Amino acid sequence: MPSPRVTRAANTGSANPNTKFEFMTLLTNRINASEPNSPRHRASDSPVHRKDSFSSGATSSQQQPLPEEDCMKLNPSFLGIAMSSLLAVDLWLTKKMGVCAKDGSSWGTARPMMKLIEISGHGIPWIAGTLYCLYKSDSSAGREVNLNLLFALLLDLILVGIVKGIVKRRRPTHNRMDMFATFSVDKYSFPSGHATRAAMVSRFMLKHLVLAVPVRILVMLWAILVCMSRVMLGRHNVSDVAFGFFMGHMQYSLIEYLWLSPYTLPLLFRM
Numbered sequence: 001m002p003s004p005r006v007t008r009a010a011n012t013g014s015a016n017p018n019t020k021f022e023f024m025t026l027l028t029n030r031i032n033a034s035e036p037n038s039p040r041h042r043a044s045d046s047p048v049h050r051k052d053s054f055s056s057g058a059t060s061s062q063q064q065p066l067p068e069e070d071c072m073k074l075n076p077s078f079l080g081i082a083m084s085s086l087l088a089v090d091l092w093l094t095k096k097m098g099v100c101a102k103d104g105s106s107w108g109t110a111r112p113m114m115k116l117i118e119i120s121g122h123g124i125p126w127i128a129g130t131l132y133c134l135y136k137s138d139s140s141a142g143r144e145v146n147l148n149l150l151f152a153l154l155l156d157l158i159l160v161g162i163v164k165g166i167v168k169r170r171r172p173t174h175n176r177m178d179m180f181a182t183f184s185v186d187k188y189s190f191p192s193g194h195a196t197r198a199a200m201v202s203r204f205m206l207k208h209l210v211l212a213v214p215v216r217i218l219v220m221l222w223a224i225l226v227c228m229s230r231v232m233l234g235r236h237n238v239s240d241v242a243f244g245f246f247m248g249h250m251q252y253s254l255i256e257y258l259w260l261s262p263y264t265l266p267l268l269f270r271m
């Protein structure tokens with residue numbers, strides 16, 4: 001939509017380049033605001049002067065279009081609007097779905113059950129359980145699968161910790177930080193470590209364990225429940241969980257690619 005000044009310029013019969021020039025003025029203002037010492041930051045470049053030049057006839061040097069790379073900077077503002085809208089939907093959904101965030105919340109009585117689901121997706125029971133199964137395995141196939149699951153769980157902790165440390169997104173304001181056994185990066189919420197683990201472990205189990213159909217369905221339901229409980233408990237924003245779920249799937253693919261073969265096992269145990 002043209003700015004009022006553009007319309008005025010058009011009404012006074014200014015030449016076409018003015019329209020483009022006015023559009024770029026907004027951009028130049030932005031550049032000037034971010035680079036106060038830049039050569040462009042001059043009084044003659046102020047909107048007031050620009051406006052004057054419209055009525056008095058701008059010089060050809062003032063009418064020159066900005067370099068293309070500057071014009072391209074307009075695109076991020078559209079991307080910015082899209083991102084802000086997505087973020088607004090994310091925050092709104094997060095707030096709406098945080099029904100077990102507090103004891104007094106609308107589903108507050110379900111909070112203890114949600115916390116049990118939270119523990120079922122926690123790193124400690126999974127790592128401890130896998131170590132126990134690895135110790136108890138009496139077949140090379142069992143040892144191979146358990147070792148790779150352990151590898152996957154440790155890699156997950158590292159990758160999630162790295163992303164949380166880079167993104168540093170705070171947990172939702174309605175979250176009560178009463179989580180069992182956390183690392184320091186767990187004060188951040190993007191991505192959800194429970195969601196990455198649930199997605200990765202469920203894919204791992206469906207691929208590497210021989211399970212009856214009802215159990216396979218239960219595994220999938222468990223992964224979905226763990227993800228939903230993160231938002232319902234108020235621990236995470238919806239986008240943290242959605243990205244975590246996606247990241248968990250990617251991590252599983254990485255584990256398949258890096259799969260430790262039975263031949264690497266004796267080498268590892270000898271170290």
Ligand SMILES: CC(C)=CCC/C(C)=C/CC/C(C)=C/COP(=O)(O)O
Nearest residue numbers: 123124127181182186192193194195
């Ligand atoms: C053996 C070993 C190093 C275990 C550490 C397990 C541990 C403390 C994992 C942290 C799990 C956790 C609380 C993740 C946070 O999940 P979010 O879904 O809240 O991001």
